[in-house]
Each structure stands twice: as C-alpha cells, then as structure tokens.
Amino acid sequence: MLRNRELTPEIEEWRQIIRQHAVDCGLDFFEVLYELVDYDEMNMIASYGGFPVRYPHWRWGMQFEELQKQYSYGLAKIYELVINNDPCYAYLMRCNPLVDQKLVMAHVYGHSDFFKNNCWFAHTNRKMVDTISNHAVRIRRHIDDHGQDAVEEFIDVCLSLENLIDPHLPYFAAGEKQSEESLDLARNEAQGVRFATKPYMEEFVNPAKVLAREKEAILNKIDESENLPEEPEKDVLNFLLHHGQLRRWQRDVLSIIREEAYYFAPQGMTKIMNEGWASYWHSNMMTRSILDASELIDYADHHSGTLGSSPGVLNPYKVGIELFRDIKMRWDTGRHGKDWESCEDVHGKKDWDRDEDLGLKKIYEVRSTHNDITFIDEFLTEEFCDQHKMFTYKFDRQAGKYILDGRDFSSIKLAFLDQLSNCGRPRIQVQDGNYGNRGELLLKHIWSGTPLKLDYASRTLENLYKLWGRPVFLETIIEGKSKVLSFNGSAHDEKSSA
C-alpha cells in the first residue's frame, strides 16, 4: 500500500531552515530526500538495510519480525535511517514529535556530508538504490528459473563468506592489473644474456643453444611465480568468483553479494566517525539555532539517550562526538604538536591557548581523510581517556565475570585499535588455490591473538566447499598450536600443520 510519503508543510518548512543552517555550517552534502513513513514501513526499510527494494531472502523477514516485536513492546525504536546515495534518502517516522524530526534532519545532513566527503566512501556506488533494485530483479529472475529454494540456499552460502572481502581493494585495483600486464611483458621479452661481440664471433660467444636454455629458465621462473593466487588474496569472494566451480547463475548471485558487501564495508569502517560527525552537527545546529525553548527538555532527553553509555559498552556516538569536540578544542587552542607534547608544566598546559582557531578546519579535514582506526590511532589522547573514564576490561574466569582491568592509556589504545581492526572480524585470505597440487583450496587466518569460533568455522568451511567444489582447508591456530582445519565434502578433519 502506498501512502503519501510527502513531508507535512510544517516539517517541510523546517527542512528548508535546517538545510540552510547546514549549508551555513559549511557542510557539503548530497541533497537529502526525506520521506515520512509509518513504523511498519520504517521497520521494513530498516530490515532491508535501508533500501526500499531488496532481493527476496528470509533474513529480511526475520529482522522485520524482530523489529516489529521490539517496537510493539516499546523496547526499541528506529530514529533515523539514511542511505549513502546521490541523492541521499532518509526516512522520518510519521508519529514522532516535531522536535525529533528536527533532530533527525539535522543529524542526517551530517551523515550526508560524511558520505560525500569521506575518502573511504569515495569508491562507493552513489546510485546504489538503483543498483540494489536491479540486483533484486536479477535474483528474482534466477528464482523463476531455478526455484526459490535453490537460489535462497545459495544466497545463504554466499552470505556465510560475505565478509571475506578486502575493503582497501578499490584503492589498489589499478595497480594490480598492471602487474599482470608486466608479467606478460616479461614473458615476451624473456631472453638469455647476450654479450656484445663482433658478428663473426657471435656464434661462439653467444651460442644459440645456451641462449635458448637461458630463455627457458627465465620462462620457467615466471611460470613458477605464477601461483594461484600469485600473492595471498584478501578478496576471497573475488577469488571464488573467478576460480570456484559455479554455474552461471550462481556466479551472478555471488557477484551481487560481493558488490553489496563492498558497498556496505565503509560504513563498518567509519561507524564511530560517521555517527560522531552527524551527532556533532545535530548538537551544534540544534542548540544554536533550531531548538525552540519549549523543546529543550525533550531534545536533551533524546540526545542523551543516543549518547548515553552503559558501563562497559562503548557507544560509537559518544566516542565520536567527544573526539571531534576534543580535536576542535585542541586545534583552536593549539594543544598539539611538539611544543605541547614536550611541555611538562602542568599549569602551563592547563591554560594553554595559542588562539590558533584552526579547530573547524581541522575537523573538516579529519572527516575527509580518516577512518575509525586512523581516527583513534591519531587523536585518542591520554587526557581524553582520563576525561572520559575509559578503561580496559577482561574476563575473569574465576569469578565468571568481566572485570575492569586497568586505566592505562597505552593498553586502552591498543585494545581499542584491536577491537576496530578489520571491523572486529578475523582476517582471512586465500593462500593457495592449488593446495597440494590437487586443486584444493587453502585459506589462512592471519593470527591476531584471538582464536576462531570453531563450530562456526567448520560450518563455514562446509559452505566454502559448496563454492569451491573441491576439498577446502583453513590454517589457523588452536590452543596455541598451528592447525589446518578441512572439509572434503563429507567429513571434517583437523591436522597439525607443518
């Protein structure tokens, strides 16, 4: 059922005002199209990951039921939903009071600016709404041809490996192609070493036999280096796409899943910054210019609800907004650089102010060039950790509880970065596509100190087998020992690796 999703005149009026404020703040965003939706539409769109149309799959239905239930019991409510697209689409909940609508609109302009300017989003598809509905059409067509069960099962298999992509790939793709070309070039130019000599001595100084032998040796060397993959491949999905035993429709489905995974990856990599940036600007705009005095309490309530953190849980909104504020303060007062760091005078540090007023410029620069890891790595300071009472925790086996471990800055930073690296997921790459010279597949878990969840790993291997079509292996470390897990289509095995 299509209901009118146009904004009411009142909200529309505010939209224009807020948009102008956003422009005045210096935000440079994709135009935002707001739509007014009911809660079940909102839940539906949220279940589809923000998009109005997705390919048919049960997990949207599961998410939808969960959201509906949470909403109807009053446990959770979705405030904002915005899609990285040009133009940006954002949804407002029809039943929200005006102050919420204002807050969400202001917040969304922050996101839109971030999508447009952050370099990690530079390679994302800005017509994703169209692309994703095309994906839906393609998958529907496969369903018509091969039946829903077959296609859905295959999608499950693909999703199981969905996060085995290389988010940095879009930035190196060009370079990789070149290396393949240069390999061909090397092959064509391969020849033995020829010594300069007089023509009548040629036959003796550079005998044809020796030259041919040398050329062959060089070619052999090139071919030898041509392992599959040449270098360990981080984009496992791509490797499977090209080398897996797949039928044509399966290849198409896998390529769709991969494309969508690449689209969503930067959002995982910039969660703290993105939310922090949007919150920074909604707070800035709301409290300076948009808020009516009568709305203050409600605004403060909702704002603190978003930024509130329960003990032990890091709220990305909170960390993000506070870090941006901290950076602005530091660059406004000049509390950075060598002078600041080498200063040991406590009072001098306390009143440090060099009137540089570079804060605004700095945060705009930061929002363009950083992702969460570099953001934390560069701007998390000891002062910040103290001020915001950050700590590390660990699991105490005796007590069976998580306990506060310490407040030491360097370990906080280390643990934080660890938590963020590869979006908190294990790094896994294709090591050998012709393992044991039997056309079997060897993946390697790049050890970072945390073991894999083994039951999940073996179930995932089963899915990997379905894509590869030959036995699959995974090298990892279990209980301190290097092991190779495998699945050969019927049985699992675990061996110590050499």
Add this chain to the structure above:
Amino acid sequence: MRKIDPDTNRFRKIVRGKIRENLKQYVSQGELLARQGKKVVSVPLPQIDIPNFRFGDSQQGGVGMGDGEVGEPIGEEQGPPGAEAGDQPGEHVIEVDVSLEELAEILGEELELPRIEPRGTASVKVEKDRYTGINRNGPESLRHFRRTFKAALRRQIASGSYDPKKPKVIPVREDRRYRSWNTKQVPQSNAVIIYMMDVSGSMGNEQKDIVRIESFWLDTWLQSQYENIETRYIIHDAQAKLVDAHTFFHVRESGGTKISSAYNLAKELIQKEFSPVEWNIYPFHFSDGDNWGGDDTAQCIRLLQEDLIPASNVFCYGQVKSAYGSGQFIKDLREGVGQDDKVLVSEINSRDEILPSIKTFLGKGC
C-alpha cells in the same frame, strides 16, 4: 500485502522446520502451553543464523567507559560487554509467534497425520486451485496474453524500438508471462470434542499435566481440520459433571471411580446437543485405568457399543500411568470393544509417549 511479507513467510518456513526438528522436546516439556495466546503460541527458538568466520570465545577483553576501580565487575547484567555484545549465538534465544494453525500443520507433517475426511454430505472439504500469480516460466497453455504483451511493449519502449505511429508489438521469449496457481483447502464442517477425565484421588498432577499437554495438541490438530469446533469437558469420579476447561484441568476430587457415569453423561450430551448427522464427534477419555468394579466396566462396554461408538468418528481412550492405578480398564476395553476399528486405545507411561499416543488417536484420519 506488504512488500516484506514474502520474506517473512520464507523465514516462517525455516522456523517451522526448526520446530518440527524439536517437536518431541516441545511436546514432552509442555513448554508451549504456557505461551499460548489467543491465536498464537510464542515459541522459543535458538537463534537462526548464517555461519561465518568469527572470533570465538566472547571472553576476550575490550574497552569500556565509566566509573569503577580495577578489579570491579562491569556490566553484569548485559552479559559480555563491548561492541560484540549480543552478537554471539547460543546466548540468545529468539521468540517467534506461531499461529495454532501452523502448529497443527507442523504436527501433522511430523506425525504424518492424514487429513480427516469428515462425514456427512454437508461437510465436504473443498480443494481449489486458484490462479493468483504470474511467473516467467510455465506451460504455454497458461500463457497470460495481456501481461506478455505488456512486458513486450515495455521492453520495446525501453529499448527504443517502439514506434507509436506503427504500433507493432512482438513478444520474444523473455517477455512471456504465465499464470501460476496455489492450491487452497477450504474446510466446511462441524466437530465436537468431548474430553472425559477421571479425577479421582489416584490421578496426580503429573497425570493431569500429561492429559493437558495431549489435549492441547489434539485440539490444535482437530481445530485445523474443521471449520467449526466445539469442546466439552466431563470430569468424573463416582459421578460425572460437565465443567469448563479450567476446572477440568485443575479440580481434584477424591473418592471412587465409576467410568460409566461419564459415558452416560457423554451419551446424553450427544443426544441433546450434537446430532451425529451434523456433527463429527470425538470423545477422548483419560484415566489411570482404575474402575470401581466389574459391573461398572460391563456397563461401560455396553454404553460404548450401543451409543458412543456408533455416534462417534472415533472413540479414544488414553491410559495414563499412575502410582495407584491398576491399569485394568484398558485390558477390559481391548477385550470388550477392541476389535472395532473405531476404538483407539493407547497407554501413556511418560511424557515421551505423548507424541506416539497422539499418532495413535489421530493417525487413522477419521
């Protein structure tokens, strides 16, 4: 119809599969009864998810914010803190609402229960094929002419080969659309379930629980088979009484046992309210098998032979094992009316035997 409904249905199908897998456990634990709402039952299920490579053992450390001294526990109630909280399967159970009808279907599939063919001319179950959808594949005889041409027209306009001055539309293989159908069953019939239970002192709580669980599933199944279903409850010790469902499952009497009193009351009930011509009648009797004396048992057999069995679709007797019951009655029944295939008896010694017992009662499909 919302856009997401097909996805929700796919999800429900998976849920149904999971319930089927664990049906025995759900039945013997009687867990679902307490979760019964008006039309739905809320079923706890282990998280359904897609496996991937992830870090195991959520007991890794992390970073948090807030007050506290070193060594103090944090976030006790939330389980594992950190960004990954709640992301670990096995720690969290989802609850899914399942309608009673769906539950009946699952039961039917699992026990391979035949669909009941009701009696009487007025009670025919209709199976109807309805052409409700459009598919890209299908037999030529079902080709949807208009939709095919629409698709062709759309394609031609999109590719620019359509000329409004010369409106020629030629469908190609890609454009063809076919009607697709669904089969629907429409139940049209009446039935009454008459539950009878011995509530004499020897029937303890465990026995009553078993009866309650079993009757829940019997209800659920029969309800799915008939359009209109009535339920009556009769309790008896030495005397029989017509009661409501709550009393039926909760009352506790003492005293002797005269089963014939219940059969008599059932007979009267049928005569007064439920004419066998119009109603499908299902008497279920549960006891621990004790009866007061041989005379009464003989009278029971007579009542069954002359009145109850001819009037009913089936007559079911479930004997629940109790510490005091002699278990004699089932033997008498087998001797007296056992050869009649409308009489179904089963012994329920423990909760695990509820499912087979249901199968015995409903497995004949009448």
